[in-house]
């Protein structure tokens with residue numbers, strides 16, 4: 610079950626992206642964090658313990674929300690606007 614339930618920007622244009630290979634849609638104006646948590650119960654797994662993380666400060670200060678894209682780029686999810694075609698990975702890779 611997703612951590613966020615969308616109640617705003619429902620009427621905005623859809624922005625397609627993939628989350629762990631699954632096709633998803635965010636809305637114009639979403640951050641990457643908002644878009645992910647509207648589809649998932651966690652943002653990423655801790656690289657140290659594997660524990661689920663969902664960001665903390667939501668304002669670019671704590672560094673708890675870094676996610677990786679399939680091309681290796683890393684994004685601070687709470688301060689990066691969602692853009693069409695992002696291919697985001699939230700699970701750890703060996």
Ligand code: FES
Nearest residue numbers: 664667671672687
């Ligand atoms: S949630 Fe703190 S920097 Fe993104």
